[in-house]
Amino acid sequence: MWPEAKVLHLRRALAVALLFATVSLSCLVLIRDVESYHFFSSYPLSSFPSIFPSASTDPVATKNEYPLGKILNDAAMKDKTVILTTLNEAWAAPNSLVDLFLESFKIGDRTRRLLNHLVIIALDQKAFARCQAIHSHCFSLDTEADFHEEAFFMTPTYLKMMWRRIDFLRSVLEMGYNFVFTDVDVMWFRDPFPRFHLDADFQVACDHFTGTFDDVQNRPNGGFNFVRSNNRSIEFYKFWYSSRTTYPGYHDQDVLNFIKVHPFISDIGLKMKFLDTTNFGGLCEPSRDLNQVCTMHANCCIGMENKLYDLRIMLQDWKHYLSLPPSLKRLSVVSWRAPQKCSIEAIFKLNGTPEKNVQG
Template identity: 80%
Template sequence: MTTPFRFDAADSAADMLPEAKVLHLRRTLAAALFFAVVSLSCLILFRDVNSYRFFSTFRSSYPLAGFPSIFPSASTDSNATSNEYPLEKILNDAAMEDRTVILTTLNEAWAAPNSVIDLFLQSFRIGDRTSRLLNHLVIIALDQKAFARCQVIHAHCFSLVSEETDFHKEAYFMTPSYLMMMWRRIDFLRSVLEMGYNFVFTDADIMWFRDPFPRFHLDADFQIACDHFTGRFDDVENRPNGGFNFVKSNNRSIEFYKFWYSSRETYPGYHDQDVLNFIKVHPFITDIGLKMRFLDTANFGGLCEPSRDFNQVCTMHANCCFGMNSKLHDLGIMLQDWKHYLSLPPSLKKLSVLSWRVPQNCSLDSLRHHGSPEKSAQD
């Protein structure tokens, strides 16, 4: 049996050399062996570092969806629940040439897949000249899960989340959480005006079927949709709905929003829409010269008062509705009705023979049965 070479060499040296030289040779061989071990360790370490750098580069350069087991921390990345850019940049990126943006708010209850937000975005995609407006839509997330979902489905998202204002659950009408949410929204919109941006605010349970901008009043500072429209654009007896409005940024509108927000203390326990009904006739509105207009339900309808003509409708709101499931059902019917209208030849469209098949589950009978409508972050 042949022994390893190094042991033969050592034994041969021991036979041929004096004792001192043998000791010197053994020390030299030991040093050489130590150097070889250290060099090999460094080589392995260098390779591991380079491997780590490679995977780090790979991780930052490619989507992680296909590698959940390799990078389990990706789903908890802090960037998924915090703003990458300040509000000013997000608004600027989304703004039209005249500094107008479209804003909606979203919480977890409406952000789930196949929920309200998906129907909302679908209406833009199938509407008449509305798909391009998605470029100008900013979704304001009221909780972390809503923000994370927004980042998956839309380009412009802003997180309005804090420990005091995390509205992830469906907020029931007139509960403290609901009131806080509505007033938080008014204060946020005031800040957008102060930054010099005009905005269309829209609840996410409003279907956008046609470009609304040609239907807006050119001379108005503040114009708002209605649950009931009396037939006159300047009639304060109209019943406004805060879920849809177009506001121009100027000193008048800014002062109006400040007054509106401060009036929550004058009328404690009321939500923003009720307070608007109180203050719309206040002398302060005349003093600041605010031009307020009310939008016709023929163009901006809802389940309270549906738009009567498919050729004129711009938006339809799932207002006067109790419960998430009822809202989703009737919104789905709205989209089906609109698709049917789009499929008609021009000659039949002009006849205006179609009518909405809603409300169904959102019937006024259901409201009377439950006592008062249930509303969430967007109502």
């Protein structure tokens, strides 16, 4: 048997060894945890989507966050006037028409502030998602038809889209809002409000202006108009929309040209005015004086690529005009180089006769 002193010494040695082993193991665990922390710090949780789902991978919202009434109220001017445009996927794509449209507001004369009052009405989910990415006031309109692709002139989809627009605008009037409706292919170069008629319920741009504001021989273009909300304008929009069945196969602009002389207009007392192309021009009849132009419309033009080409030229011409000294601006030495791709002759060939209205 070992002496008692040796047994005690051995027990002490075993206790020290056990303590050392325990401390060493704890250190190894701690080091491993630290290394694991550095590993995951180098690779954020989004690198492991199957294990750690991230909110950033959620799809863009495709439903309205707020009802139309709130969106209009947020965008409205003090007199309850809003600016409205409609947008589908084809016209909403990056570097497409909506980008040129918004750029014109940003470089125009006293037009940037008007973007605060613009509501973009999206006709499909991708257009709505793009609107949310580039603008403050967006509304997704429920539609029965599929409007996401380019709606070629006078096709059934084009006609449905135009008439859906008229019905929607009627509902805006019924909510008590005045509106300026503008197509996305209208460039805003100056604040148009000082040029509007104070005594009109419905005032509309023209493909051809005869020189007289109340001449029914003017050729209206539904792609740009200013409408005040009242009983007369509401009844007019109801009549306009219902007239699609009277003139099947025609778009809203043609039907407007038919009904502008209808006795119903006089019966309800609607005050209709036509806007001078000097201020509200288009490719059909350009505004020649850049000192007076407010808007320019890519009308008399078929095909998005053609519109894009000529509208880009138009924006370049406007920027060149802005760069001129005041003395040269007053001389009106700059004119539009467009149209180059757009052609009114192509419209006439499509319609078969120049007596029919052309595309807005």
